[in-house]
Amino acid sequence: MAVHKLFKDFWVLVRGGGELASGAIRRLVWAGFPTVVLEIERPLAVRRLVSFAQAVFTGECEVEGVKGKLVRDLAEAKRYIEEVGGVPVMIDPEAKTLEELKPMVLLDGRMAKCPLDTRIGQAPIVIALGPGITAGVHADAVIETKDGPQDGRVIYEGQAIPDTGVPCESYGYREERVLRAPRAGVFRAAHEIGDKVQAGEIVGWVEDEPVRAKISGVIRGLLYSGLEVEEGTKLGDVDHRGEASDCCRTSEKADSVACGVLEAIFTLGLERGLFSDTSRPIGVQSQSQSRSRRVRWGDDRQGAPGVCGRARPREKGCGCPDRPGLHSGKTR
Structure with a gap:
């Protein structure tokens, strides 16, 4: 590129x-x-x-x-x-x-x-x-x-x-899909990313202790073999859907x-003026345009645009989060 x-x-x-x-x-x-x-x-x-x-x-x-x-x-x-x-x-x-x-x-x-x-x-x-x-x-x-x-x-x-500290849910699975180090030591892989494994199958070892898959599926990610890890370190994850091609996609x-x-x-x-007007990429809003179309979480003024861009009447709502408590920080 x-x-x-x-x-x-x-x-x-x-x-x-x-x-x-x-x-x-x-x-x-x-x-x-x-x-x-x-x-x-x-x-x-x-x-x-x-x-x-x-x-x-x-x-x-x-x-x-x-x-x-x-x-x-x-x-x-x-x-x-x-x-x-x-x-x-x-x-x-x-x-x-x-x-x-x-x-x-x-x-x-x-x-x-x-x-x-x-x-x-x-x-x-x-x-x-x-x-x-x-x-x-x-x-x-x-x-x-x-x-x-x-x-x-x-x-x-x-x-x-x-x-x-809790993995996100994927079709009902959370911690079950994650491979973690049972102890501190050197990790040695027994499989490669994209390999299919069955529940209980050994995926690798940390020193002499085996690391087993908890569910059946495709190994979506796996640490490079030979790395030093601490107990509890994430070593990899298993995708139960079984699509090996997904391993190469973001x-x-x-x-x-x-x-x-x-x-x-x-x-x-x-x-901050880091882009000049002549170098503004097509489709990028000016500062005034950008600010005029943004509101903070919790802005419940009548007709104020929500984060999805639609008007959010106070009595109805558009489905956007409208409480700062849903987010620790503020957007614009």
């Missing part, structure tokens, strides 16, 4: 190349933004076939048509983008590249679920994914990652819905998060 001439200097630096971050990375590249990914030396990405973190282990990867490659430095990263139009992945856990690249956007996609070292001011636009990060303190915007109608919402004040959740990231970039970029 070629970098669009409008965004050739609008660099996006992403910390973390896991599934949700990769959904956003893929859309950013499609939109024409030059994008660089920073990873740790041994990333614990589960859905590796749709994660640019896979390049750390294999040297190269591809996520739904977008190529990725492990590179040594920023100079090589820029050459790769220019020649291939793909996603360069660098091992840089301390984000030293941030100072060298000076990106327009810093996206924290590590899903740490707690504040780490990301702060407002590290780039003109700072965005973070998921719970535990406070919009207005650690980032300019936080993207909701909780499954449900809120998924992908852009939060400009406060936090995303707190992490419950999830609806990742797509929703990606849309939220793009919305935040264009909204904040326009408000």
